[in-house]
Amino acid sequence: MSILEKLTTKLDFTSYEDFSKNFRVKVPENFNFGYDVVDALAQEQPDLKAMVWTNEDGDFREFTFAEVKKYSDKTAAFFSSLGIGKGDMVTLILKRRYEFWFSIIALHKLGAICIPATHMLTSEDLIYRNNAASVKMIVSVDTEDVVKNIELSKKESPTLETLVICGKERDGWINFNKGIENAPPFKRPTGKDASENSDVSLLYFTSGTTSHPKMVTHDFTYPLGHIVTAHFWHRVKKGGLHFTVADTGWGKAVWGKLYGQWISECTVFIYDYSSKFNPVLLLEMIEKYKITSFCAPPTIYRFIIREDLSKYDLSALEHCTTAGEPLSEEVYNAFHKLTGLKLAEGFGQTETTLSLANYKWMDMRPGSMGKPSPSYQVSLLSPDNVVCEDGEIGEIVINVEQERPSGLFTGYYRDEKRFKEVVIDGIYHTGDMAWRDEAGYYWFVGRSDDVIKCSGYRIGTFEVESVLMGHPAVVECAVTGVPDEVRGQVVKATIVLAKEYKPGNEELAEDIKRYVKKVTAPYKYPRIIEFANELPKTISGKIRRIELREKEK
Numbered sequence: 001m002s003i004l005e006k007l008t009t010k011l012d013f014t015s016y017e018d019f020s021k022n023f024r025v026k027v028p029e030n031f032n033f034g035y036d037v038v039d040a041l042a043q044e045q046p047d048l049k050a051m052v053w054t055n056e057d058g059d060f061r062e063f064t065f066a067e068v069k070k071y072s073d074k075t076a077a078f079f080s081s082l083g084i085g086k087g088d089m090v091t092l093i094l095k096r097r098y099e100f101w102f103s104i105i106a107l108h109k110l111g112a113i114c115i116p117a118t119h120m121l122t123s124e125d126l127i128y129r130n131n132a133a134s135v136k137m138i139v140s141v142d143t144e145d146v147v148k149n150i151e152l153s154k155k156e157s158p159t160l161e162t163l164v165i166c167g168k169e170r171d172g173w174i175n176f177n178k179g180i181e182n183a184p185p186f187k188r189p190t191g192k193d194a195s196e197n198s199d200v201s202l203l204y205f206t207s208g209t210t211s212h213p214k215m216v217t218h219d220f221t222y223p224l225g226h227i228v229t230a231h232f233w234h235r236v237k238k239g240g241l242h243f244t245v246a247d248t249g250w251g252k253a254v255w256g257k258l259y260g261q262w263i264s265e266c267t268v269f270i271y272d273y274s275s276k277f278n279p280v281l282l283l284e285m286i287e288k289y290k291i292t293s294f295c296a297p298p299t300i301y302r303f304i305i306r307e308d309l310s311k312y313d314l315s316a317l318e319h320c321t322t323a324g325e326p327l328s329e330e331v332y333n334a335f336h337k338l339t340g341l342k343l344a345e346g347f348g349q350t351e352t353t354l355s356l357a358n359y360k361w362m363d364m365r366p367g368s369m370g371k372p373s374p375s376y377q378v379s380l381l382s383p384d385n386v387v388c389e390d391g392e393i394g395e396i397v398i399n400v401e402q403e404r405p406s407g408l409f410t411g412y413y414r415d416e417k418r419f420k421e422v423v424i425d426g427i428y429h430t431g432d433m434a435w436r437d438e439a440g441y442y443w444f445v446g447r448s449d450d451v452i453k454c455s456g457y458r459i460g461t462f463e464v465e466s467v468l469m470g471h472p473a474v475v476e477c478a479v480t481g482v483p484d485e486v487r488g489q490v491v492k493a494t495i496v497l498a499k500e501y502k503p504g505n506e507e508l509a510e511d512i513k514r515y516v517k518k519v520t521a522p523y524k525y526p527r528i529i530e531f532a533n534e535l536p537k538t539i540s541g542k543i544r545r546i547e548l549r550e551k552e553k
Contacts, residue, residue, distance in 0.1 A: 003037060004231065004264055007224060011231070016361040016371060019232070023374040025224045025406045032195050033223045034072060034109035035188070037263055042069035048265060052241060052289060053098045055272035056281070061098060065262075068101065075099075075106035077183035082137065082162050082174070086111035086193050089133050089159075089203070092248065093117045093140040093150070096272035099166045099176060100248045101258070103139055108220070109188065111195035115203045118249030119146045126153035129205055133215060133413060134159040139176065142167030143274075197221050203413055204251050206350045215413035216350045223259035225353035225407015228373050230260025233346055233357045235319045238265040240292035245271075245282065245300055251350045252324060256295050266293075279303040283312045290316035297324035298331055299476075301343065302469070305334040314339060321346060323354075325542075326444040328466040332366035345369055347396075347444065349430060352376075353407030355398065356442050367466065368441040369434070375405040380436060381427075393435045393445050393458055401426025433460060450545055452481035454489050457523050461545070464526065467519045468493055471512050473501040478535050478543045482528060482552045493526035494548055496534060504531035 005011065007026055013019040028036065041048060046066035053061045063071075084090060090112055094100035100116075107114040115133060119141060129135065130153055138150055142165050151172070154160050165173040188194075195201070201220045205213040234256065236242045244256025257268050271285050283304065286294060294317060301322060317339070323346045332343050346357035347369040355378060358370035372378040379387055380394030388394035400408060400423065408428070412418045422429045433445040445451065445460030452459040461479040468477045476496040481489035495512070497504050509529040516525040536547040 002265065003040060004227065007263065008227060013361065016359055019359065019361065020372065020374050023228070023232075025227060025375075027197065027221055027224060027406065030194070030196055031221055031224065032108055033220070033259060034076075034105045037223070037259075038065060038072060038105055039069050041065040041262070041265065045265070049267045050262065051098065051101060051268050051270060053270040053272065054285075054289075055096075056275060063098065063101075068105065071102040071180065072105035072109065073186040074180040074183045075102040076109045077186040078176075078179040079103075079106055079112070079137075080110060080186075081179075081183060082164070084110060084112050084137060086189065086195065086199070088112045088137070089115060089135045091115040091117050091129070091133075091135050091138045093119050093121070093138065093146060094166060094248055095119050095141050095143075095274065096248060096270050097141060097166055098270065099139075100253075102180075104254075104258070108195070108201060109186075111189055111193065111199060111201075113200050113203055115205070116249050116251075116253065117205070118247060119143060120249075121149065123149040123152035126150060127156045128212065130154075130157035130160050132212075133203060136160065137162040137164065139164040140166065142170065147173075195220050198410075200410065200413075202254075204350050214415065214418060217410050217413050218407070219410050222353075222407050223254075223263070225405065226255060226260035227263055227406075228260070228357075229255050229346075229348075229354045230266065231264045232359055233344060233354055234260070234293050234295055234321055235360065236261050236264050236266035236293050240266050240318075241269050241289060242266050242293045243269040243271070243286065243289075243291045243295070245294075245296040255323075255348075255353070277303070279307050283307060283309070283314075286314055286317060287312045292316055293319045293321075295321040295323070298322050298327045299325065301327075301331050301335055302475075305331060305338060309338045317341065319344070323347065326369075326462045326466065327367060328469045329366040330466070330470040332364075347432075347442070349432075351409040351428070351430075352398070353405070355396075355405075355430075365437075365439075365441050368437075368443050370442065371440050372442075373405075375403055377403065378442070380434060381429075388436070390436050390438050393433055393451070393460065395448055396430045396432045396434050396442070398428040398430065399426060400428050447545075450480075452479075452489050452491055454481070454484075454491060454523065455487045459491060459524050463520065464491055464493065464516065464524050467516050467524075468495065468512065468526075470519065471515050473497050473504075473508060473512065476535060478545055478548055479526065480545050480548045480552070490527045491524065492528040492530065492548075492552070494530050494532050494535060497531055502531075 009024045042065040050065045050068045051063045163173045166176040200217045202218040204216045230236045246252035321344045327345045342364045344358040348354045355376045356369040377399035434442045450461045464479045478494045482492045484490040536544040
């Protein structure tokens with residue numbers, strides 16, 4: 001019996017209804033991904049390939065599960081020798097280096113708390129994070145600006161004791177490679193030093209678009225929530241090669257590069273690049289390594305469909321998924337026409353696993369997030385806390401009182417007040433707005449504070465942005481509401497133009513307005529259009545609409 005079979009009630013279903021009703025995860029006592037998945041596979045199938053890794057310099061490595069066990073044990077022994085144990089906070093800033101996988105599994109084995117972080121953090125960002133979470137150790141790449149920011153932050157981070165560097169030697173740092181080479185044999189923690197299901201294993205700082213980022217905590221059962229992500233949404237398979245485009249600093253990395261994929265005995269593909277995103281290089285990777293399943297945010301698909309795909313052999317590619325931001329119907333249709341593949345959109349948050357998705361038993365509806373995942377009792381609530389009817393816009397909420405979905409967050413670290421603001425009477429309020437059609441499919445509208453109220457109409461920012469993206473001049477856009485004495489608010493679009501349309505003029509703005517009026521309800525068209533070279537974004541790439549709104553006050 002495979003690990004996947006041991007951890008689930010059943011795997012074969014005849015319909016979405018059958019899947020929704022009858023799929024459940026079986027949660028073992030004191031589950032630990034490091035021992036119960038990685039080490040178990042290393043024992044049962046030592047030569048099974050776990051990871052294929054390459055970088056933009058052409059370096060190449062492959063690791064079997066036996067090798068991942070070996071190196072994660074060495075890493076755990078090394079970290080333990082540095083005083084890291086159960087409950088200690090350790091930040092990993094490792095980009096897409098394979099040491100990330102050794103380190104996160106090692107921390108799981110030790111019962112320590114892993115804080116994945118992006119290399120784009122400034123010293124001020126790091127000072128806040130180090131102190132907010134009482135970080136004890138940072139493990140980092142040897143990139144000069146990253147290292148300098150960490151060193152600057154250490155001076156104002158009293159709990160930060162140890163710095164570990166992957167790569168070249170540096171004063172004040174302990175070298176990762178030397179550390180695991182010289183590490184003593186690893187001894188698995190026992191008794192009170194061993195992890196329990198309810199212990200915190202992961203902490204993510206969410207993107208703060210309006211305030212300091214929240215500290216989202218997950219317990220040791222969190223990986224089980226990604227069985228649905230990998231097996232049923234990504235449709236990974238044993239012997240397949242799955243490629244999710246995500247830096248290890250973001251939650252999307254463990255969604256698509258670790259937990260569910262390895263539970264499903266699928267190899268993960270890692271392309272470690274630091275240069276600016278290049279769709280040609282991604283397509284070359286998919287062709288060269290014969291990727292079988294692929295997941296990326298809609299932005300990447302928008303660039304991919306602008307390339308000549310006839311130049312690439314994508315025949316090994318069987319299934320593609322997308323999440324992280326809403327997918328427009330135009331991108332869906334263009335990708336399908338070029339590849340024959342239907343993009344399966346999904347929805348989730350740092351606080352959850354995959355909450356809504358398009359599954360194989362469903363007819364794809366381009367632009368829809370799909371239907372609720374098993375265990376996720378999703379509904380929509382009006383501002384008055386009334387359950388919305390089909391067609392009505394409401395906040396996406398999850399009933400967690402009757403059944404707690406596998407992978408749901410356990411709280412906001414050191415911020416019980418904030419947690420109680422979003423989990424009220426057994427209902428988790430996501431802050432995201434959507435509407436549901438008559439067939440039960442959910443359609444994204446925007447964040448609750450992004451809905452525009454114009455002349456009595458409620459207009460979702462994504463509705464307008466999706467239409468705007470269909471105009472050939474528009475590469476990227478953000479829609480916001482601007483105060484208006486007559487209408488309350490009017491729609492404004494801030495647009496980044498394709499290079500052949502720059503710098504833009506009044507005639508082009510009028511053409512875009514006419515286009516929107518023609519494609520969607522006229523009341524939604526942007527009465528104000530501003531052209532910009534770029535849009536303000538958080539370090540995770542999310543558009544800071546609050547910054548655009550503030551400009552109008």
